Amino acid sequence: MRSETTHGIHLSHKIAGMKTNRRNFIRTTGLLAIASTASIESVFATSAAFPSKNKKNGLSLSFVPHELQLKHVFTLANSSRKTTPDVLTKIDFQGYTGYGEASMPPYLGESIESVIRFLSKLDLNQFTDPFQIEKIMHYVDSVDEGNCAAKAAVDIALHDLTGKIMKQPWHNIWGFDKEKTPNTSFTIGIDTPEVVRQKVAEAEPYKILKVKLGRETDKMMIETIRSVSDKPICVDVNQGWPDRSRALEMIYWLKEKGVVFVEQPLPKTAIDDNAWLTQNSPLPIIGDEAVQRLADVKKAWGVYSGINIKLMKCAGMREAHQMLTAAKALGMKVMIGCMTETSCAISAAAQLSPNADWADLDGNLLISNDPYTGMEIKQGKICLTNESGIGIDVKEKLF
């Protein structure tokens, strides 16, 4: 079995601030099943294709699992959870360190074990120039399909690293106007009228409310919010409306209630129906589940009014920036979204926000164990720092 520190890959086993040995780590993160079937090497060790020689001047990738503790229980249609699996990364190069992150909400198919398995296969040490981001990410993409959160964790760390070498934050490097950052929305979950009213009160600092619809309770939710707030609302249906005509009726009703856009109202596979709805809707229709990576932008044109870009879907900042540029060139609206994430991935996504129409970047506010500080929300508006790279500071050193 290989050493965990060979070949420039350093595995640190420390979860939520608690030092742990390998076996504890495995238990804690639910990897026991894998471990007990003797495939532990495939999770922790480097792949067979890994070169035996370690370049001193190459990029050095490290990563550590970091289960995110949610401040409140997160409820979805068929489940609820109090944690989000997450892996933190860093790339060291010539005295500089770039930070990255992979967040894996369970419904996207990645997990701590899949991310560790993927990152362990990578030989970033073969690269001696971190500015070759396209070449490096092309290699990372070629190692295996999918694994977008794991890939984003590499891409974000590369951007943080190169931004630090250039001594500029990426919003500057991209030439954006940092004063143009949008307000972020704050999500109100589906709940009883009493809890909804309480959540709206908690959302006082935020200027836009986001509501998840797609149930029997849709109108009740909106009416409850409207009984206590006249803030703009954006609506995320998560493919929850099966019928386009009823969807259109609902959208007309929502427009009357001060809703500003509707995200993924119909199933992503119903392309013609989504196009029909977009053509007839009085509100912008935003594609989320239908739009994962750059190649999906051209497919979304004519089907949706805009797209929701998330770093964990599109493998990082490089492709996110390309998606933003392409969507804007096509006259589409752009929303920058997130998962439950630390200030690392949130601050990385926020670098793009000056050129987005809307932002939903509240993921770091939902967790209690954020090891970083970075982008802040002030009076509901995203405020970017002048710090280099993705603009974060390490509050608690985990690796």
Place this chain on the structure above:
Amino acid sequence: MRSETTHGIHLSHKIAGMKTNRRNFIRTTGLLAIASTASIESVFATSAAFPSKNKKNGLSLSFVPHELQLKHVFTLANSSRKTTPDVLTKIDFQGYTGYGEASMPPYLGESIESVIRFLSKLDLNQFTDPFQIEKIMHYVDSVDEGNCAAKAAVDIALHDLTGKIMKQPWHNIWGFDKEKTPNTSFTIGIDTPEVVRQKVAEAEPYKILKVKLGRETDKMMIETIRSVSDKPICVDVNQGWPDRSRALEMIYWLKEKGVVFVEQPLPKTAIDDNAWLTQNSPLPIIGDEAVQRLADVKKAWGVYSGINIKLMKCAGMREAHQMLTAAKALGMKVMIGCMTETSCAISAAAQLSPNADWADLDGNLLISNDPYTGMEIKQGKICLTNESGIGIDVKEKLF
């Protein structure tokens, strides 16, 4: 009459290396008509809207006309010329200098006087952060429509400046792989078979030949080249074929002769015909005259297989990079082209070339008074330097 050096704008009057007073300069550059009708201030002085206070920490723009001397007479359908009007720019900021350029081949409608008039209207001194490229270029765009070469001269200087501050060339900042630069094509003008054969011999170092077609002599030109060379040929028709069916016939013939693509075969206004041709053509059809700026990319999708991006058409590197990104996201081919230019604008355009399919960046090779060195062609291939910004050095200091 205002001083020529107030408000951070410094006008230097020196043409093709020759110092000159204002009156000589005006004669030399054909501005006498304007001067004699008493509007000389509108050319040389700053606009009325110009603020009276000069910020010490603001951007300082200077420019100098520099008529490009062509090594060979350049022949078009109805004219021939031995010079190209050109204006060199620089932006100074905190000890750094960024260089830019506007090249104005007469058929594009800009001139030395229009560029000077436009640049004189700009108050870049109001900006104290050169990284706010989007904000600055939005302001520059708002001053007047058109004037794309003049705008490019500002944008290129800003990129050179910020690249130098970050100590990186733009191909690195954009994350491109500089090994992926394409071969540049070399243009063979319409001429007698004897001269054409001689030009093909001169083009020995180049791996792709570019031929201007759209006359009675089209087949003769191709056959003459093929009698002495089997290099790939690309064809630029400059809207010269009026009929789509005959164009398609010709393209089938060209394919047999080893032509790789056809640029702007039909008039740019014939959108349906161009779309039909693209759909039926065995070779890629590239839009040039039809595609000026970013907004034209989405119009080109479905009408052309690819686009020809030129800095002087699209107002500089920022928009060129956006056009490249958008076109690639749409699955379109991209060619990076140029005018007759110094190594300044050519090296700026070359920064984009690693992600282009084809390049036609021979403009600096056609002139005898290039004050800069930068991107070089080695065995036909574009070779980028590691120097910061747009990667040029000043060979002859003109201002």
